Every structure is written in structure tokens, then in C-alpha cells.
Amino acid sequence: MSISILGAGAFGTALAISLAQNGPVTLWARDVSAMLETRESPRLPGLKIPDAVHIVSDLDVALEADTILLSIPMQRLSGLMDRIDTPLADKTLVACCKGVDLRTGLGPTGILQAAKPDASVAILTGPSFAADIARGLPTALTLACAVDAVGKRVQHQLSTPSLRLYRSTDVVGAELGGALKNVMAIACGAAIGAGLGDSARAALMTRGFAEMTRFAAAQGARPETMAGLSGLGDLALTCTSDLSRNYQLGLALGRKEIFDPSVTVEGAATAQAMDRIAIDTGLSLPICHAVAALTQGRVTVDDVMAQLLSRPLKEE
């Protein structure tokens, strides 16, 4: 069974490097001229792409594989799917992005299924920095697919000696965990950046986890999924590591510093999407609401903390 990865950013390239241990992999990007010369992705400098990775810019070549991983930013996913008019009925599409689409409110598998209703869809998510995967450091992820037989096949196909995949059929829970932890990471970064301390971060992580679990349960997700790698696991990594880009954006907001807009930060658009969903569903998502306002420049970190702390006292 052959594998292609669409998107040669940090994560797509890291997955290609890791999966090349198992056999040939195709890695697709819009512009591959520099990568063919250097055998490196500009988004993952210093990590060589092995010869077993076939780097291509022809989308049709990449779409010949049986299993196709989509590793581009969430807000670009529906645009890429619109470009694909090849029928993919016999393929498995594995979303590797984390977020909620601003236009439709769908998660990554929802976008894939809407574009290609006959394809099998799955999501690969959980705590992992691209550079760790590319370096072969031990990493555990969740592979969620509603059809367990397909999930089992993909789980084996995408596991390597250092990349261990756990399987789930709770696609909704897995993708909401990955999407929402980014929002919480921005909030935690902002608290640390503003000098509010580790206790404030612990409070935000815990109340953020409660917000994630409450929302996911309302969407039909299982609580144990939120407590697993794709929820709590990724929340812990992203809210505590300086390597997280979401956390770094939060730090910059808290310190009132400029942040490079070309860096992929999924949590900002996801917070906005969640804010809209909260209004439509009547669910209370106070941290998502605060992060949406903060990242759009409508409030300061001081305003946000004052708002969160002045909410009515309640039971835990």
C-alpha cells in the first residue's frame, strides 16, 4: 500500500522522513525546486529528506497513492480539496491538521468527507513536534477512523519504530482535542508572557480542559478521548513548551511584542470559529471567546484575565 503526503511544511516533511524508514513515500508541495536541490524543507531546516522520499509538484502523481495524508494549515484545506477533481473513492484520506474551518465550522475530516464523500477518512493527531518526529525521537499519536478495519490498516501503515500510533473510532473527539488545545496554548502563553505566573497557567490548562471536554461531549465525543493523547496529551505539550507556535503567539501577545504573521498558528482562527459555534449553539466557551477577542486585537491580556476572573463563582 503506497503513501503520499500533501504539504511539505514542518509536519508533512517530518512524517515523510519518519515513514521513509518503512518504504518509499511521495511528498507533494506546490514548489519543490529548492527542496529537490537541498533535500530539506525550508519549514524544517537542518533535517535531511532521505532518498526514499519522492518529492513531487505534480498533484496527480501524489494522488495515485492508496493512503493520502493532508498536512497543510487547516484554513487552506478546503481550498486544496477544491483543486482535486480526481475521484478518490478507493483511497484513504488522513487529515494531519488541527483546527476548525472558519467558513464552515467543520473539522478536518468533515472538510475531506464533504469534498470526497466516497473516500475513507481518518485523522492523525496528538502530541508531537515535527522536529522530534523527524529526528526519530519517541512519539505517540492517535489515529482515529470511524471504520475500525480501515483504522487498523492505516495504524500499521503509519507506525514506525519511533512513531507509535494508538487507534480510536472517536473521530470527533480526536479532532476536537487537536483543534481546541491550540486555543488553550495561546491563552497559556499570554498568561506567562504577561507575567501572571505558573499557577495562572495551571488554572487555564485545567479550565481549558474542562471547556474542551464539555464542548466535545456536546458534539458526541467520548470523554476518554479527551483524556488521551489527542486531548490532554497535546494540551500538556502545547501549553508548556516554548517550541509551540501557538504558545509563542500567546507569549508575544502577553509581552505586547510583534509576532511574525507568516508562522502557522492554528489556534487563532479556531478560536474565532469556536466563538461563532458558541453563539450558534448557546454553549459557554469562555476561554475560546477570550482568545478570539485577544488574537483579533479587540482586548488586552489584562481585560481578558479580568473578564475570566469576574465570572460568577460556581461548582467545579
Ligand SMILES: NC(=O)C1=CN([C@@H]2O[C@H](COP(=O)(O)OP(=O)(O)OC[C@H]3O[C@@H](n4cnc5c(N)ncnc54)[C@H](OP(=O)(O)O)[C@@H]3O)[C@@H](O)[C@H]2O)C=CC1
Ligand atoms: N509543526 C508541527 O510540529 C505539527 C503540526 N501539525 C499540524 O500540521 C498542519 C500543518 O502545519 P505545519 O506543517 O507545521 O505548517 P508549516 O507552516 O510548517 O507548513 C505549511 C505548509 O503548507 C503549505 N501550504 C499552505 N497553503 C497551501 C495550499 N493552499 N496548498 C498547498 N500547500 C499549502 C505551505 O506551502 P508553502 O510553503 O508553499 O506556502 C507549507 O509547506 C497544521 O494543522 C498543524 O497544526 C500537527 C502536529 C505537529
Ligand SMILES: O=C(CO)COP(=O)(O)O
Ligand atoms: O500540534 C503541535 C504539537 O502537537 C504543534 O504545535 P504548534 O502548532 O503550536 O507548534
